[in-house]
Amino acid sequence: MGVILExxxxxxxxxxxxxxxxxxxxxxxxxxxxxxxENGAGKTTLMNILYGLYKPDxxxxxxxxxxxxxxxxxxxxxxxxxxxxxxxxxxxVFTVVDNVMLGDEYVRGGGFLDRRRAANRILxxxxxxxxxxxxxxxxxxxxxxxxxxxEIIKLLFREANILILDxxxxxxxxxxxxxxxxIMKSLVAGxxxxxxxxxxxxxxxxxxxxxxxxxxxRVVGTTTPxxxxxxxLASMMVGRQIEFAIEKKxxxxxxxxxxxxxxxxxxxxxxxxxxxxxxxxxxxxxLGIAGVQGNGQxxxxxxxxxxxxxxxxxxxxxxxxxxxxxxxxxxxxxxAHIPEDRQRDGLVxxxxxxxxxxxNTFYKPPYARGIVxxxxxxxxxxxxxxxxFDIRTPSIFTELSALSGGNQQKVIVAREFSRPLKLLIAxxxxxxxxxxxxxxxxxxxxxxxxxxxxxxxISTELDEILQLSDRIxxxxxxxxxxxxxxAETTKEELGLYMAGMQPETLSLAQVVER
Amino acid sequence: MRNLxxxxxxxxxGFFIFLEEVRRSPLTVTFLAIFTGLFLGGIIAALSSEPMxxxxxxxxxxxxxxxxxxxWNTYRALFLGAFGDPVKISAAFASGDWLQINRAxxxxxxxxxxxxxYIFAGLAVAFGFRVGLFNxxxxxxxxxGALAAVWAGVFIKGLPALVHAPLAFLIGGLGxxxxxxxxxxxxxxxxxxxxxxxxxxxxxxxxLSEYLLTGYLxxxxxxxxxxxxxxxxxxxxxxxxxxxxFHWGFFIALGIAYLVYLLLFKTTWGFELRTVGANPHAAHxxxxxxxxxxxxxxxxxxxxxGFAGANEVLGVNRNLGVAFSSGYGFxxxxxxxxxxxxxxxxxxxxxxxxxxxxxxxxxxxxxGIPIDIISIIQAMILAFIAAPAIIRTLYRLKPPKEVELxxxxxxxxx
Ligand SMILES: Nc1ncnc2c1ncn2[C@@H]1O[C@H](COP(=O)(O)OP(=O)(O)OP(=O)(O)O)[C@@H](O)[C@H]1O
Ligand SMILES: [Mg+2]
Numbered sequence: 001m002g003v004i005l006e007x008x009x010x011x012x013x014x015x016x017x018x019x020x021x022x023x024x025x026x027x028x029x030x031x032x033x034x035x036x037x038e039n040g041a042g043k044t045t046l047m048n049i050l051y052g053l054y055k056p057d058x059x060x061x062x063x064x065x066x067x068x069x070x071x072x073x074x075x076x077x078x079x080x081x082x083x084x085x086x087x088x089x090x091x092x093v094f095t096v097v098d099n100v101m102l103g104d105e106y107v108r109g110g111g112f113l114d115r116r117r118a119a120n121r122i123l124x125x126x127x128x129x130x131x132x133x134x135x136x137x138x139x140x141x142x143x144x145x146x147x148x149x150x151e152i153i154k155l156l157f158r159e160a161n162i163l164i165l166d167x168x169x170x171x172x173x174x175x176x177x178x179x180x181x182x183i184m185k186s187l188v189a190g191x192x193x194x195x196x197x198x199x200x201x202x203x204x205x206x207x208x209x210x211x212x213x214x215x216x217x218r219v220v221g222t223t224t225p226x227x228x229x230x231x232x233l234a235s236m237m238v239g240r241q242i243e244f245a246i247e248k249k250x251x252x253x254x255x256x257x258x259x260x261x262x263x264x265x266x267x268x269x270x271x272x273x274x275x276x277x278x279x280x281x282x283x284x285x286x287l288g289i290a291g292v293q294g295n296g297q298x299x300x301x302x303x304x305x306x307x308x309x310x311x312x313x314x315x316x317x318x319x320x321x322x323x324x325x326x327x328x329x330x331x332x333x334x335x336a337h338i339p340e341d342r343q344r345d346g347l348v349x350x351x352x353x354x355x356x357x358x359x360n361t362f363y364k365p366p367y368a369r370g371i372v373x374x375x376x377x378x379x380x381x382x383x384x385x386x387x388x389f390d391i392r393t394p395s396i397f398t399e400l401s402a403l404s405g406g407n408q409q410k411v412i413v414a415r416e417f418s419r420p421l422k423l424l425i426a427x428x429x430x431x432x433x434x435x436x437x438x439x440x441x442x443x444x445x446x447x448x449x450x451x452x453x454x455x456x457x458i459s460t461e462l463d464e465i466l467q468l469s470d471r472i473x474x475x476x477x478x479x480x481x482x483x484x485x486x487a488e489t490t491k492e493e494l495g496l497y498m499a500g501m502q503p504e505t506l507s508l509a510q511v512v513e514r
Numbered sequence: 515m516r517n518l519x520x521x522x523x524x525x526x527x528g529f530f531i532f533l534e535e536v537r538r539s540p541l542t543v544t545f546l547a548i549f550t551g552l553f554l555g556g557i558i559a560a561l562s563s564e565p566m567x568x569x570x571x572x573x574x575x576x577x578x579x580x581x582x583x584x585x586w587n588t589y590r591a592l593f594l595g596a597f598g599d600p601v602k603i604s605a606a607f608a609s610g611d612w613l614q615i616n617r618a619x620x621x622x623x624x625x626x627x628x629x630x631x632y633i634f635a636g637l638a639v640a641f642g643f644r645v646g647l648f649n650x651x652x653x654x655x656x657x658x659g660a661l662a663a664v665w666a667g668v669f670i671k672g673l674p675a676l677v678h679a680p681l682a683f684l685i686g687g688l689g690x691x692x693x694x695x696x697x698x699x700x701x702x703x704x705x706x707x708x709x710x711x712x713x714x715x716x717x718x719x720x721x722l723s724e725y726l727l728t729g730y731l732x733x734x735x736x737x738x739x740x741x742x743x744x745x746x747x748x749x750x751x752x753x754x755x756x757x758x759x760f761h762w763g764f765f766i767a768l769g770i771a772y773l774v775y776l777l778l779f780k781t782t783w784g785f786e787l788r789t790v791g792a793n794p795h796a797a798h799x800x801x802x803x804x805x806x807x808x809x810x811x812x813x814x815x816x817x818x819x820g821f822a823g824a825n826e827v828l829g830v831n832r833n834l835g836v837a838f839s840s841g842y843g844f845x846x847x848x849x850x851x852x853x854x855x856x857x858x859x860x861x862x863x864x865x866x867x868x869x870x871x872x873x874x875x876x877x878x879x880x881x882g883i884p885i886d887i888i889s890i891i892q893a894m895i896l897a898f899i900a901a902p903a904i905i906r907t908l909y910r911l912k913p914p915k916e917v918e919l920x921x922x923x924x925x926x927x928x
Contacts, residue, residue, distance in 0.1 A: 307798060328801025337799070345799040348792045359789070360800040363782045371781045 003065075004029045004193050005050075005081075005162055010059035012045055014402065016394030019045040020056070021217040027162065027195060030188050034204040035197045037214035038237055038434045039406025040392035043197045044086060046214070047164050051083040052076040063162075082155030083164040086197075086405050086432075087343065088147055092140035096133055097122060100154050118157075125156045129186045143294060145176035152183065163187065165196040167405070169203060170432045173292050173460050181207045199406070199434050201230045213237055238436040246442055249450065251470040253282035255318075257423050257454035258304070263313035265299040273299035275478035276313070281423070286445070286455040288469030288486065290462060292498050296478040297458050298340060301427050304456070305337040306330045307345075317423060331360050334422030338412055338429045340458070346412040349401040353393050354382035356400050357415050381418070389414040390440070405432045413441055417448070424448055427458040442468060462491050476500045543902045544852065546909055548866070551895035556585035559887055588883050595876025596869040598622050616754050621876060623760035627830060629868025631656070631839075633767040634822035635846035636853060636860040637774050638690075638815045643855040644778060645811040646791035651697060651712025652819040653843025654719030655690035659820025661723055662689025663827045664731060664834040667744025678747040683766075683824045690820015691813045693719060698812025702805040708812065716843075727836055741834040750829035763829040768861065770821065775857040787811055819843060848896045867892070 005027040012020040019042045027033050035043050048054045050061065052070040061068045063079045070076050076083070090099050097119050106114040106121075119135040126133055131149045139147060148168060155163055165184075169177045184194055184207065198204060204211055205225045213220040213236040220236050234242040258281040267273035274296040281287045291297055302308040304315060306327040315322045317333045330337070339345040347356055358367050358378055366377040382396040391410045393403055400408060409432050416424070426445065430438045445468060449455050459465050465472055469486045474497035482497045497503070560566055563584035570577030598621040606618035635652045642649035649655075663686030670678065697711035724739070726732075733742040752761045778784035790797040790807040797804055822842060827834055849867055853859030874888035898905050905911070 305799075306801070326801060326803075327799060331801055339799055344793075344795045346796065348789055348796050350792050351789075355785070358785075359796065362785050368782045371783055373780055373782060373785060 002029050003027070004063070006062040006065075007046075007050070008060045008062070010046060010049060010061075011057050012042075012049060012054060013057055014045075014394075016398075018217050020049070020059075022059070023214070023217070023219055025212055025219065027193050028209075029193055030191060031209040032184060032188055032194045032196065032207060034208035034211045035195060035214065036199075036201075036204060036211060036233060036237055038392075039410065039432075039437055040404040041214045041237075041434075042217040043214055044166055044404060047083060047166055047195070047197070050076065050081060051164060077158050077160065080159065080161040081164065082158060082160030082162070084148065084151040084155065084166065084168060086166040086170070088151055090139045090147060090150060093138065095136050095138055096142075096150050096153075097135045099139055099150060100135075100157050104158055121157065122153055125153055129156065129190060130183055131156075143176075144171050145173070145179065148172070148176075148180065149183070152187075161192055163192055163194045165194065167197050167199070167432060169198055169200060174462065175292070177203070199432065199438075201233050201435065204233065205230065215239065234435045237434065240436075242435050242439055244435075246439070246446070246467060248446060248468075251285045251449065253285040253470070254452065255283055256280045257283050257318060258456065259314075259316040259319075260304070261314045261316075263300070263303060263310050263315065265296070265303045265308065265310045267299050273478055274303065274310070277475075277478070277480050278313075279473055279480060279483065281454040281456050283422070283452045283454050284449060285470045286449050286457055286468050288465040288472040289456065289458045289475055290465045290472055290494055290498060291460070291475035293460050295475045297427070297475055300475070301337075301340065301425060301458055304330075304425055305335070305339075328360070331419075334420065336416040336419060336421050336424045338416050338424075338426040340427035342409055342412055342431075347400055347408060349399070351400055352397045353386070353391070353400055353403070353411060354378055354396040356411050357382050357385055357418070359415065361419065385411075385414040385418055390437070406434055406437060409433055410437060413444075417444055421448055421453045424453055424455045425458075426455065428460065429457070430459075430461075430464065462494060465494075466491065474498055542911065543905050544854070544899060546905050546911075547895050547898035547902075550898055550905065550908065551891050552589075554894055555887060555891035556589060557581075558890055559588035559883065560584045562884075562887075587881060588877070588887065591877040591881035591883060592870070592873040594873075595621060595880065596625050596873030613755075616758050620754075620758040620760075621872065623754070623758050625869040625872040626764050626865075627759050627761070627868075628872045629864045630764045630767050630829070631822040631826055631842045632846060632849055632864035632867050633764075633771060633861055634825060635819050635842050636849040636864050637771055637857060638694075638818035638822070639846045639850035640853060640855040640857070640860050641774060641778070641818060642811060642815040643850055644791050645787045645807060646794065647698075647701075647808065647811055647815070648709045649694065649697075649712055649812065649815045649819075650709050650847065651693065651715045651719075651816070651843075652822075652846050653839060653841070654712070654716035655693040655816040655819035656823040656826075656839050656843045657719040657723045658693040659686040659690035659823030660827045660834055660838065661726055661731070661823070662686045662820065663748075663824035664741050664744060667748035667828060667832075668731070668742050670748075671745060673747055675747040675749070675751075678745065679750055679828060682744070682748040682828055683750070683821065686824025686827070687817040687820040690823060691817035693820070694816020695809065695813040698809040701812070702808045723834075724836055727834065731834070733833075739836055743833045744828065748828055749832060750825070752829075759830060761829040763825040767821075767825070770818070771857045771861050774818070778857070819846075822846075845892070848892065851896065852899055 003026050007023060007025040010020050010023040023046055037043050045054065049056045050070070052072045052075050055071065061070055068079050070079065091102065097115050100122055101113065101118050106118045108114040122135045125131065131153055133146055133149050133153065139150065142150070152163070168180060172180060188194060205228065208225060210222055210224055211228060211233065212222045213233065215237060230244065231241065260280065261278050263274055263277045264272060265274035277300060279287065289297055289300070299308065303310045306325050306329060309324050313323070317335065320333070322330065322333065343349060348359065358381070361367060362373065367374055367381070379396060385391070386393060386396060389410050391414065392407050400411065403411070413429060429445070430441055433441065445455060457465065457468055466486060471483060472486050472489060472494065473480045473483045474494060475481070476498060477500065481500065482503045484493070560581035563581070566577055566580040566584055569580035598618055603618040606614040635656060638652050638655065639649055663682050666682035666685040670681070673681065693715055697708045697715060700706045700711050701708050727739040727741060731741045733740055750761045750763050752759060754760055778788060786797070786802045787807050789800065790802060790804050794804055823839070826838065831838060845867060849863045850860060853863035870888050870892065874885045877883050878885045
């Protein structure tokens, strides 16, 4: 296997931050090379340099042994380098063909788009690499996994040989992850080379050929899955040991905090997304909601946080009817909400870090006196959260968009955990976080539970659900198909419910099997 | 990630980082855009001068000289018109004659008079921008503000000046606020786009003013449709004797700019409004009331524009004729952009526009150079600001740090 890509001494500074510090990296032909590192270690920055989005302060890039001058994505593509970003870049109201062609259009008859030819090429690619997608579907109608396949097709359409995937699995369901790795295998079998970034050590160990770990902008080392294991990788990343299994005291559930009766919620297209859901969450327990993404969890959370009103049913907090309350009334009741889509709902990217910490408390003392904002209190609060949650930012005045993806997530978690809470609604709270931060946030979450907070945890990560929950409700097509005791269930059982199996049919099936 | 500031040996590097920040800053782009616009304006002035073409027939050197001369003349006339003649000013001060000093300085003060409505209207548009609303209706709101102010100035009688003038000014603001409230309310209730509604409201305002000025408000003693002069108690007082029209409105405008700044950046209300503008999804998530913000913002924006109208009526014209506003409302959209939608930026941009406009009027009167050259310069400045890539390439500035920003903001598909 020859070396297809070499990075030499890549260095990149941002104001107050050395994001990449003389990074050397090589990629062999036909390999899957995993890039690991803490939040803010500099992975995305390095890949953006390779893709021509940033200009390095120092360092050189060699493609196929020849020095490459890459100043723009166009140059990168000319050298056969393509990238799928941490946050996708598709036009939702365009079809797959149009998105794939965008910037590299097939034309005929002097100026007309040749959609047919492009679609044929897409079908060819999708057959060759097992990337199933309908060329004429609209992006907005596609699930995340399919959107990602479109992003990959985009690269193959431009004949990229080196594919960069930045946290491709963060937003996928386990099934979609398996599918993605199958695709990646067939890509390397077809001669492509892949660099992929992830925080999930299991994926790294299972699917990569080599692993490079970055810490504080420097390469710590390169290893292989054969030589490494989870704890070794974790300690390379964060420089200390990580406990993977957390010790959890048995829950001591107390009074009912959140009570949901017969809830019916519509989605953006006015279709029923949550269909008659009832449950309750007690103080001092974690209720996990498991389910494949898109089975009504998003709409359920929106209704339970006042962001959208249900069409039927009732929501009560401490017995008080909250069915048509506003988000602020939920916050006032002691509820906190970690939203699923951090960049859209949870943050103002153009605000400095400090202002993002007061997004839902800005009108209260000590942050405001009357209508006057109290900057010293706001700054002190921000300094404390940055320290306590180990948020990597040059200062509290830095614009939030300059933070790495994981650190943006930490800003939300820190903000929501910093109030006295009675009810915590956490949707994908650890999406995109490194192992160290996940450990920290899991501890804080259980700490809240032990303090008597009711916790509703929505996650597509079964491991996370099993680790933290006391009871688990599984959602399927807008209904809760089963509620089980976390201590008495298994991943397999949950998997069956997530596929729509009812507990009764399940026990029946088991009986028949015997 | 390491903090560079913690390494003393690298303090020099810190300085370079600072320099780099300056080179990337949008402020640099703004100044260079103004400079470039003025420079190209000179070339256009030269190109449009007959003598240059004559001179080119003689020789290239002569032609260039004539061109430079034409550009020089234009800017000289512009400068004299905007600031006054330094020779005359120093002579006036030497003579110590108060009347002469007043006369010599009056071009400078006239520029401030021109800048005043720009400040109000620019604030109006900028305030909307900050909350993510495009108030294209400042022109109409200025008209309604002027109508309301002139009504208060003409028909309310017998009040002391200390009450009458502020009252008329406020009533003008309320007129504008009403004109802003309607589109805000329609947007909140029906989702109608404020750009469309405010544009339509402009036409309603124009026709309304014609209707009132030919009827209810019309001065019966005049042949042209014009209102009666307002009561002297409603005047915003002038500071100097004629011909110097400089009045207290300028300071009121500065004061209100400061209030807008405080409101936007120092209060919880401003925080809420700016958040709605920066990311309405996050504002909704955080429990902010987007509907209320929209209505309040459009009303306040209309009020600021209404002040511009009141200011013109009470401070400058002291009556109201048809089509008095001459485009302040439309220019102010450009001006808000130039000022980066920040109150201080708006004040500076308004001063620039005020000086250009007054200078150009004088330039046309004294040197016969068409006033339109100013529109061209203004348009070019704006084009450069709207397309900073041109300025960056021209002066080899570093690309902005927004690269990653675009990457991230485009990713909101899922
Ligand atoms: N445009 C920018 N301006 C200033 N600083 C930046 C910018 N982009 C990244 N940084 C900083 O560079 C460092 C590395 O960020 P990067 O996004 O590369 O991290 P990452 O390894 O991808 O982290 P994550 O796993 O959280 O996505 C961070 O400290 C970040 O704050
Ligand atoms: Mg990243």
